[in-house]
Amino acid sequence: MSHPLFWPGKYYWFPIGNTAAVCYSRDLAPEEPGNILLLGCGDPRNVLYTIYNEPTNGTRRLDFTCCDSEPAVLARNVLLLTLVIDQQSYTNTVWNIFYHLYLDDASHQALLAQCRKLVALAGTAQRWRDSPYGRIIRFCSDYSRNELQRHWSLYADMHELPEARKQAIRAAFSRVSEFNLSTKGVAGAARSAGPLMHLILEPTISLFSHYWKTGTTIFDSPAITQATLINPTFVYSLAGESGHAYHSTEPLAGFHLAALAGNSERTVTMKDIVEGAKAEFADWCTAFISHLSSSSSRVPIIRLVVGDAMAVCSYLERHGNMETIRGTTPVAQWKTQPMAFNKEYASEGFPDCFNVIDTSNLVDHIDLLNVLVIALPLLEPPPRPSVLYTESLLFDGLNPTKDFARRLRANLTVMSLLLGVTPIDYLSGFSSRSNTHDLMLHAAVGTDAAQFHQVTTWKTPLTGDPYAYRCGGAALPPVFDHIQLGTFLYDLYHDLFEKEDAFYLLGLKKKQRAKALAHSDIIHINRETYVLFLKLVKGRLCISREVWNRVMLRFWDLFEADQTLVMDKVYGQEFVTQLHLHHVVTLPFLSFPPQKLGRFAGWASVPTLVRVILIVPREKLSKLSDIAQDNLTPPLQCDILGPEKINSFASVHAAFGHAYTVGTRESPRVSFEQDPEEWNGTSPLIVSFILAARYLEFQPHHLQRVALSIPNFSGSARVTIAGHGESLCIHSADLTDESSVLLVPERHSPPDQPSSPISSSSSPSLAHGDRTEIGTSGRAVVALDEQCELPSIVQISPCTMKLTLCGSVQYVTYPFPVIESQNRLRLARKSRYIQVVAHVYGPFQPEGMKLNPFPVIDIDRQLTLWSMHRVNLRCMPSLVLGAPRSIQRLNGHVGSMMSNREHSLLRKGHKGDPVLSLKQSLLTIFHRAAGNLEGEPRRLLALIDDATNNVDTLIFVDTFHYDLQHHTIVCSGYVLSTTEEFMSRMRVPFGRLVEQGRISHLRLYSGEPKLWKQLLPALAERCRFSWQHTDKCEYRKKGTIPLSEESDEDPLCSCGRGKDVACMNRNELWRPFAPHVTRIALSPLFAVSYLETVGRQTSSHRCFVCRGNGQPNIRACSSCKKVRYCSKACQTKHWREHKTQCVTSDA
Incomplete structure (x- = not known):
């Protein structure tokens, strides 16, 4: 396993999601089928919300593959979906069964x-x-079906349990309820209101307490008294029969509350929140049913x-590469069942690569x-567009905005080149999703x-280049x-594992050392993780064996020379074993x-590799159970102990049960029988790891022992030593003890066949008619030093250069955006080649993505957005601007898109940054269309080129909408290009x-007029759900988007x-222009908080009284x-003066 093994402490699971629902198809064209993989899928809110956001006239199929290690999550999901399919009452029966801890008799029956x-x-x-659910809900494996069936059986039979067990369940629920009721100020559901969360903070806090007091979202006293039956779907999980649902579970955290908070004319109550959530839930269910009753192509597959x-x-x-059905990897830690999809299911052609x-x-x-x-090996390869979403809620350190870059542990540009993907906001420099509410909350709360x-x-960076895939260079890796690559890879290795060394802690400051010690059990990386990273890089770069060996030789030189990572001597055998296991490199010996x-x-x-199996008696685990009671989750590893050296292995698998020797002495095999009682059983713990067999030759077998232990750099290890005065070893046995240590050959899969990069010489030329006759463009060469000369060449798009020689043209495509002004040609006439050297683009640099920050890419006749998400305006509630406070809140939210750097430039009157000027214009449009405090709304705006005083674009503003999942506002409107031909008519x-x-x-x-010409096609495309581009589309005929960036010319197609x-037809003055306008969706472009400071940082705040x-x-x-x-003390000192000025904030 590429994740370390932990002895679990208190187990929590998440029956209900704790973040607001999102649409998984938000980056797909409306016609693009969705093959969607959900890792750690959680409850079905996002699936339902995605289906809800589908256009009513759409025809594409959505295919969801939902993966979760907790079978109870999937069992509950199927229960909900089948109840909806049977059209039970959405807001009564279905709601109660899925969200309530306690049920009334009707819901329970x-x-x-x-x-x-x-x-x-x-x-x-x-x-x-053959069932009514079979065409929609499908099981990938018999194991999955059996596990869910087992849970449904547990639910059905729980009320027949002996009274003592039912009393234990009630006691467990009571303990969790008491804990939550003693916790003050929990309001996770308020986060879903985004920048309006302060308006519903109090009722969501009260609602959390009400939920854990009554176990329901009901406010009618007689109905509450009838809900007395424990909901069995919250009882059973991997922890067994208990109430171990996450202690801060909130039933409404997955729903969108911004519209409710923003449009209410009075203070929002708990009942308002529940009714709003139920209404949204009913909308999702209705949309789901409508998809099932429509044409077969629209029926989703789950x-x-x-x-x-x-x-x-x-x-x-492995299935995608080798077409195997049965695997060898267990489905999860603490399980022995191997991952194996059904043969019948596989024959249907289940997806093994995904575009989401x-x-x-x-x-x-x-x-x-x-x-x-x-995840990256499963993304659909270019040229098809695909997207990967990651998210985090936790952070280390004091500044969460720096946490994302810290997690990567390396330069983001270099990692993007190695991995083949990059965060879109890293290149664009803006985001269409707002996180300013999180920033403000953190600034207000601080370190708490x-x-x-x-x-x-x-x-993929190249999917943001309109020319790359048409000139074929897209598939050429750098x-x-x-x-340099070997050096970079070793530097990353050093950064990953330096915390294993005690001297690392000694080098930290006192506060840093305390925090590092507190987090020393939180280890997510081992040597196998790093080896899989190397494997991914090797495959992505299509490196030949000869070159890769040279890369690794440089790595090994640094590995041997570096004496600071003392634990390398302990984990060295595992590292070499994993390198061979995953076909990264094999050491000569x-x-x-x-x-x-x-x-x-x-x-x-x-064989080269063997699996070592250690049988640990159940009674030897008491030490781990004692540590777990202290809320610690110690990492576990296996060791080979010899008289001269200890070798440790962190890639360990464990499960409770029995291991039996089968086969023959000449060809030994092992059979596992898992204990069905698992943690509550009596069977021993079976742990195993893989080892290169030759390492067992270094010392006589009778002098070696195999052990299960806690790493000595973990916090749990220190507790163990302090509390028990013992070693870190949990259990050990002689290698020669055949009753406790089993050795079997390890199956070694053949190496993956590297995919051949597509040669640009065999790819079609660009649509604008230039001839590619100079030669073929080779792969981009990346230099990581800082001494490279800066070349210069004509750049036609972020990643593509146009080279002209004697009337002939060659297109050179880079795997990452480059900077035009820092390019240089090197011509070798005798060798007959031209070298184009380019500097890699990065945030806040010229050219690169700034050539067109809003690309709309035509791939296989489908238009794909790159830097902005799509919005289905039909599904977005309107914003009511009936009061000055609502206008103030809108203006404040739109203004929060600026970073501190941008605010500083604006104060200085700077007009040299077109993107900043565009942001200022967007801010002005929102302010004027909403109506500021001094005047009426102005819904018709003309864009004037300051250099020429020419007006060639009108914007008609219709309605403001809540973009619920992205915590921002969208302004729907229409754009009219006043070309000469149009004006003549x-x-x-x-x-x-x-x-x-x-x-x-x-x-x-x-520079801003050109930027608007680039932006408008993206604004039109992002809200396109009711119409399609036709064969006569001007984009396709001309081969460029926008059609033009020139003044008095239309950048948009006519489709x-x-x-x-x-809306246009309802306004008498606007009506004549209705046939000539195109609908658009404007939204703020927010600064990227991990790239620059947004809002005042907590560290810059000072006390009002003493400035301390x-x-x-x-x-x-x-x-x-x-x-x-x-x-x-300072607050009390200032209160007499301040109380006359203190007014409760509602802004």
Whole structure:
């Protein structure tokens, strides 16, 4: 396993999601089928919300593969979906069964009946396929089906348990309820309101307490008294029969509350929140049913697989490469069942690569590097666009905005080149998703903040280049200098594992050391993680064996020379074993066959790799149980102990049960029998790891022991030593003890066949008619030093250069955006080649993505957005601007898109940054269209080129909408290009519009008019759901988007003109222009908080009285939030003066 093994402490699971629902198809064109992989899928809110956001006239199919290691999560999900399919009452029966801890008799009877029905249908795979649910809900494996059937059976039978067991369950629920009721101020559901969360903070806090007091979302006293039956779907999980649902579970955290908070004319109550959530839930269910009753092409497929995300991804990757059905990797830690999809299911052609992969917040649980390593091989390869979503809620350190870069542990540009994907906001320099509410919350709470929601969208950089795929260079990976690449890879290795060394802790400052010690049990990386990263890099770069060996030679030189990582001597054997296991590199001494000595004496042949199995008696685990009671989760490892050296192995698998020797002495094999009682049983613990057999030759077998232990660099190890005065060893046995230590050959899969890069010479030329006759463009060579000369060449798009020689043209495509002004040509006439050297683009640099920050890419006749998400305006509630406070809140939110750097430039009157000028223009449009405090709304705006005083674009503003999932506002409107041809036909109505339309003029400064020409196609495309681009589309005929960036020319195609123009037709002055306008969706472009400072940082706050720092934290006045104090003493000192000015904040 590429994630370390932990002895679990208190187990929590998440029956209900704790973040607001998102749409998984937000980056897909409306016609693009969705093959969607959900790792750690959680509850079905996101699946339902995705289906809800589908266009009513759409035809694409959505295919969800839902993976979760907790079978109870999937069992509950199927229960909900089948109840909806049966059209039970969405807001009563279905709601109660899924969200309430306690049920009334009617809901309980409906639950039991549904569970018994599902148990019967899940008896066989064929019976399920033939059921009413079989065409929609599918099981990937028999194991998944059996596990869910087992849970439904548990639910159905719980009320028949002996009274003592039922009393234990009630006691467990009571303990969790008491804990939550004693916790003050829990309001996770308020986060879903985004920047309006302060408006519903109090009722969500009260609602959390009400939920854990009554176990329901009901407010009618008689109904509450009837809800007395424990909901069995919250009882059973991997922890067994208990109430171990996450202690801060909130039933409404997955719903969107911004519209409710923003549009309410009175104070929002708990009942308002519940009714709003139920209404949204009913909308989702209704949309789901409508898809089932429509054409077969629109019926969604929901595939279910029980398994650890790493195991599932590993299986899918091997299946895609080798077309195998049965795997060898267990479905999860503490399980022996191997991952194996059904043969019948596989014959249907289940997806093994995906254009959308969502990883929930697995980053918090297995680390970002592990998430990237397991997910990226499953992304659909170019030229098809695909997207990976990662998110995190937890953060280390004091500044959560720096946490994302810290998680990568390396330069983001270099990592992007190695991995083939990059965060889109890293290149664009802006985000269409707002996180300013999280920033403000963290600034207000300071170091007391427990969470910070970081959502990252990863895409292939070349999918943001409109020319790359048309000139074929897209598939050519970069070439690194082997010395530089080997050095970089070792530097990353050093950074990953330096914390294992005690001297690392001694080098930290006192506060840093205390925090490092507190987090020393939180280890998500081991040597196998790093080896899988190397494997991914090797495959992505298509490096030949000869070059890769040179890269690794440089790595080994540094590895041997560095004496600071003392634990390398302990984990060295595992590292070499994993390198061979995953076909990264094989050290020369492993090419010699192992000797038939000791335990291998009777084997017919000794393979390179063997699996070592240690049987640990149950009673030896008491020490671990004692540590777990202290809320510690110690990491575990296996050791080979010899008289001269200890070698440790962190890639360990464990499960309770029995291991039996089968086969023959010449060809030994082992059979596992898992204990069905698992943690509550009496069977021993079986732990195993892989080892290169030759390492057992270094010392006689009878002098070696195999052990299970806690690493000595973990915090749990220190507790063990302090509390027990004992070693870190849990159990050990002689290697020669055949009753306790088993050795079997390890199956070694053949190496993956590297994919051949597509040669640009065989790819089609660009659509604009240039001839490619100079030659073929080779792979981009990446130099990581800082001494490279800066070349210069004509750049036509972020990643593509146009080279002209004697009338012939060659297109050179780089795998990453480059900087035009820092390019240089090197011509070797005798060798007959031209070298184009380019500097890599980065945030806040010229050219690169700034050539067109809003690309719309035509791939296989489907238009794909790169830097902005799509919005279905039909599904977005309107914003009511009926009061000055609502306008103030809108203006404040839109203004928060600026970073501190941008605010500083604006104060200085800077107009040299077109993107900043565009942001200022967007801010002005929102302010004027909403109506500021001084005047009426101005819904018709004319864009004026400051250099020429020319007006060639009008914007008609319709409605403001809540973009619920992205915590921001969208302004729907229409754009009209006043070209000469148009004006010749429409002079009379246009003159009337000028005279009576109250046009507000917006001046555009240097570079901004061109930027608007690039932006408008993206704004039109992002809200395109009711119409399609036709064969006559001007984009396709001309081969460029936008059509033009010149003044008085239309940048848009004609396909969207006159579509969705009901608003235009309602306005007498606007009506004549309805057939000529195209609908657009404007939204703020927010600064990227991990790239630059947004809002005032907590560290810059000072006490209003003494101007000192916090003692320990700076805290704002709880009423007005306008002044801050370092301590209670300073607040008391200032209160007599301040109380006359303190007004409760509602802004």
